[in-house]
Amino acid sequence: MPEPVDIDALIRAVQANPRYAAIDPGLIRGLIERYQSSIHQPRELIKAVRNKLHQVGGAYLEKPIDYANWGERLAILPRDLHHPQVKEFCRQMMALHASTRERLPILDRFYAETLTSLQPIHSILDLACGLNPLALPWMPVNPATQIYVCDIYSDQINFLQQFFNHFGIHGQATLCDLTRSLPQQSVQVAFLLKSIPCLEQLDKTIATRLLHGIPAKYWLISFPAHSLGGRGKGMRQHYRQHFEELIRGWAVQLRSFEFPGELVFLLSPA
Known part of the structure; x- marks a missing residue:
């Protein structure tokens, strides 16, 4: 009979690697509970959990971000979100995460083209946000816009709240595991x-649960057009078909946008 699993000890062991130290312990716990019935050796269990966390988020970061250092730099920035120095800071930070780094060459177009038809925008919820909230200077929002963001990295979430506070943004950054609970704003x-x-x-x-479980009037959804390694053959077609299957039978209007590296959909009420 297998020995009882000390889940708290395993969580600490997973987080002992700096790449996973700031990940929501609830997500790690859920993965341990999922794997423990089939993987009985603690070392192998820790390895399996870390591998999954790498697929989910770790692969997008070359190394852990030094948020303390970036927070110090943030604290001395002008408080005008559109100041050139602020925008350069945001660009430099977004370059640290693969997802936002890929969007930098099209940043001036991306939100202008996808969101302009929704103005005035009074509230945004950014799910699994990464460093995307740092693109706020390029979004067609106003000082009254409410911004809600969530992700699995506690240090990132703390930094984003600091970012909101510094610029007087009506923003709330929350640690969340979307597999366990959904925001209800x-x-x-x-x-x-x-x-x-x-x-x-x-x-x-999870995609179906998110689309049906979160009370949003509009959805801005995108898929990568190539892998992190640069391979892109067939990916646009694959994800377009996948997304159309997800919303089949749903009474919505669908508008699509093609950007280098990204396939984007805007869902609106029918």
Whole structure:
């Protein structure tokens, strides 16, 4: 009979690697509970959990971000979100995460083209946000816009709240594991940018649950057009078909946008 599993000790062991130290312990616990019936050796269990966390988020970071250092730099920035120095700071930070780094060459176009038709925008929910909230200077928002963001990294979430506070943004950054609970803020538009493939590594049904379970009037959803390694053959077609299957039978209007490296959909009420 297998020995009882000390889940708290295993969580600490997973987080002993700096790449996973700031990940939501609840997510780690859920993965341990999922794997423990088939993987009985603690070392192998820790390895399996770390591998899954790498697929979900770790692969997008070359190394852990030094948020303390970036927080010090943030603290001395002008408080004008559109100041050139602030925008350069945001660009430098977004370059640290693969998802936002890929969007930098099209940043001036991306939100202008996808969100302009929704103005005025009064509220945004950015799910599995990464460093995307640092793109706020390029979004067609106003000082009254409510911004809600969530992700699995506690240090990132703390930094984003500091970012909101510094610029007087009506923003709330929250640690969340979307496989366990969904935000319930009623918002004008929800973002799910290049996140569905990652989230489906944890739960194959999660996209449907998000789309039906979160009270958003509009959805801005995107998929990567190539892998992190640069391979892109067939990916646009694959994800377009996948997304059309997800919303089949749903009474919505669908508008699509093609950007280098990214396939984007805007869902609106029918």
